[in-house]
Amino acid sequence: MLHEPIMPAAAIPIDQRSGRRHAIVLLVGRVRHADGEAACLVHDISANGLMARFTAAPMVGDRLWIEVRGLPEVAATVRWVDGFRGGVEFDTGQDIAGVFCLRDDHGHVARTPRFTMTASASLRIADRRIAVDILDISPGGAKLRGDIPLAAGQAGSIVLPELETPMFGTICWHREDRLGFRFATPLTLANLSRVLGCG
Incomplete structure (x- = not known):
């Protein structure tokens, strides 16, 4: 493993x-x-x-x-x-x-490759549990879809497919029904593979 x-x-x-x-x-x-x-x-x-x-x-x-x-x-x-x-x-x-290089030629943070996926997850912000769809994922975070009013900077946790332990993190952006959730601790390769169904 x-x-x-x-x-x-x-x-x-x-x-x-x-x-x-x-x-x-x-x-x-x-x-x-x-x-x-x-x-x-x-x-x-x-x-x-x-x-x-x-x-x-x-x-x-x-x-x-x-x-x-x-x-x-x-x-x-x-x-x-x-x-x-x-x-x-x-x-x-x-x-x-x-x-x-941590930044590209345009000064943007260089991103780890993202993995497209279609799966449901449970996002918890304060005392609210919110059903969301995962659109893509990387070791550092996930792009989610959910028709919910959230603001950047809100802390919470998400339960990902095949993982029992929630991943803690923050909302890093929100536009219409899409939002980015940045993990406080990056996923290990083993857990990323499990979420993707290839581990």
């Missing part, structure tokens, strides 16, 4: 062979493949590929499309596997500088 917490990326150069920069990171990635979509935890990245822990063991030769913060979705091939860990080679070299 996966228990690694999702933590902010920390770049530590560890290899300069052949002029390629390899770095240790700890980022959630979004993986698309023939069977659907899942999450992974990226441990090591370079311009040519990455090493990650997957929620389902990959196979050498698998084709997939992977997205992490600071990179667009990249087509890739699995080159080696050790249990749930695998090495992935990108089809084309990537500029990985953006992976280590």
Whole structure:
């Protein structure tokens, strides 16, 4: 079972062979493949590929499309596997500088990939229990739909599918029937995978 917490990326150069920069990171990635979509935890990245822990063991030769913060979705091939860990080679070299930036070129906070989903959840704000629909989710929060008058900054909790323990957090924005809920503590990869139904 996966228990690694999702933590902010920390770049530590560890290899300069052949002029390629390899770095240790700890980022959630979004993986698309023939069977659907899942999450992974990226441990090591370079311009040519990455090493990650997957929620389902990959196979050498698998084709997939992977997205992490600071990179667009990249087509890739699995080159080696050790249990749930695998090495992935990108089809084309990537500029990985953006992976280590907390803000993009426009000054916006760089976002972790979001996972589209359709599920119901129970949101609690003060003494009110509110039924909401989850539209998408990431380790840091969720976009919800619910016809309820709420204000940014209100604290509360949400019970997510497949999780018994509520996630505490705050409303970070509200527009019409949509709202953003930011988790006080990011989801672990194991819990994110459970919510997505792939763990």
